[in-house]
Amino acid sequence: MSRRVPVVLIAGHLGSGKSTVVNHLLRQADGVRIGVVVNDFGAIGIDAMLVAGQASAVTSLADGCLCCTTDANGLAALLAELTAPRTRLDLVVVEASGLAEPRELVRLLLDAIAGEARHAAYGGLVVVVSAVEGAVEGAVGAEHDGSVRLADLVVLNQVDRVEDPTPLLASLRSIAPGPVLPVVRGALDPALLVDPPARRRRSRSGQLSFDALLREDPGHEHPHSAAESVAVERDAPLDPARFAAFLEAGPTGVFRSKGVVRFPGAAPFVVQTVGAAIRVRPAPRSVDVAGVRLVFLGAGLDEAELRSALDACAADPATGEPSLLPVLRYEESDRLDAV
Numbered sequence: 001m002s003r004r005v006p007v008v009l010i011a012g013h014l015g016s017g018k019s020t021v022v023n024h025l026l027r028q029a030d031g032v033r034i035g036v037v038v039n040d041f042g043a044i045g046i047d048a049m050l051v052a053g054q055a056s057a058v059t060s061l062a063d064g065c066l067c068c069t070t071d072a073n074g075l076a077a078l079l080a081e082l083t084a085p086r087t088r089l090d091l092v093v094v095e096a097s098g099l100a101e102p103r104e105l106v107r108l109l110l111d112a113i114a115g116e117a118r119h120a121a122y123g124g125l126v127v128v129v130s131a132v133e134g135a136v137e138g139a140v141g142a143e144h145d146g147s148v149r150l151a152d153l154v155v156l157n158q159v160d161r162v163e164d165p166t167p168l169l170a171s172l173r174s175i176a177p178g179p180v181l182p183v184v185r186g187a188l189d190p191a192l193l194v195d196p197p198a199r200r201r202r203s204r205s206g207q208l209s210f211d212a213l214l215r216e217d218p219g220h221e222h223p224h225s226a227a228e229s230v231a232v233e234r235d236a237p238l239d240p241a242r243f244a245a246f247l248e249a250g251p252t253g254v255f256r257s258k259g260v261v262r263f264p265g266a267a268p269f270v271v272q273t274v275g276a277a278i279r280v281r282p283a284p285r286s287v288d289v290a291g292v293r294l295v296f297l298g299a300g301l302d303e304a305e306l307r308s309a310l311d312a313c314a315a316d317p318a319t320g321e322p323s324l325l326p327v328l329r330y331e332e333s334d335r336l337d338a339v
């Protein structure tokens, strides 16, 4: 059965640290096969050590990762190719520099998913902001506002270069709809973007792989704070309208969530969210749940808030079988086995 591959967009001002984030993801991939899309190889400056082979527009990296170049015109076709089951990639990352504005890039991605890139899924818009740029006034400039308000995740990078990033962090959190993650050297945990695959990378000789070697070398080590996660299980079925409103409100600190839920009188549904993007589909018959089994991933999660918000979504037995329409609005049109 095929599955969907999340495509994550990485945007941000010149020099904010987009390439540093991408390189960190590649180094810390730990078995996650990543496809990287850039404008040109030079711009990303992928560490020579990671490059295992060269081709004209596609470069093979260590551990089955790929790096490709394109402009905005070629993006949909390239995403269709990269997310095709034969590439066996787990995640595709598009570095925005020069490709398009973040809003335009999101539109390009959604069009590609609705069109030829049918194995791709929206993986979120990550906006990288340099702490240095906002350090003077403790707030982001108006030029950042648009992309920060659009971001599913804001990575506040280069916090080592300012004395106190707290005011800037607070300012970003007041305008960003999703979590804001302060980091040094683009240290974004890949687990925040995609679940680690079941398979594990292991060389036949038992030698360390390139990225294991890099992690061993303190000169290259920039450990990330692990993605936060909260798992919630409940036996009571949910009210569809309340649950849809809960997802639409975007719980504090949540970047993505996934799991299975049941509504009164209906078979279970698989639910996945990334930022404001919600996807719902009937669960495979082998999956059963009495009420809720959900995992939330993000930064600055509020566990108590999540739990009580989900408690408040419980169906009221007195109202019988409520309409599923508020949830079915988000049903996928096809039956691809999602990530």
Ligand SMILES: Nc1nc2c(ncn2[C@@H]2O[C@H](COP(=O)(O)OP(=O)(O)OP(=O)(O)O)[C@@H](O)[C@H]2O)c(=O)[nH]1
Pocket: 012, 013, 014, 015, 016, 017, 018, 019, 020, 021, 043, 097, 157, 158, 159, 160, 161, 183, 184, 185, 186
């Ligand atoms: N001190 C410090 N330097 C950083 C950090 N992150 C990135 N840098 C440096 O900042 C510079 C810019 O980082 P890049 O990752 O190239 O930024 P970019 O957004 O990809 O830049 P463009 O591709 O030019 O748009 C590089 O010299 C990085 O080594 C950080 O957290 N702290």
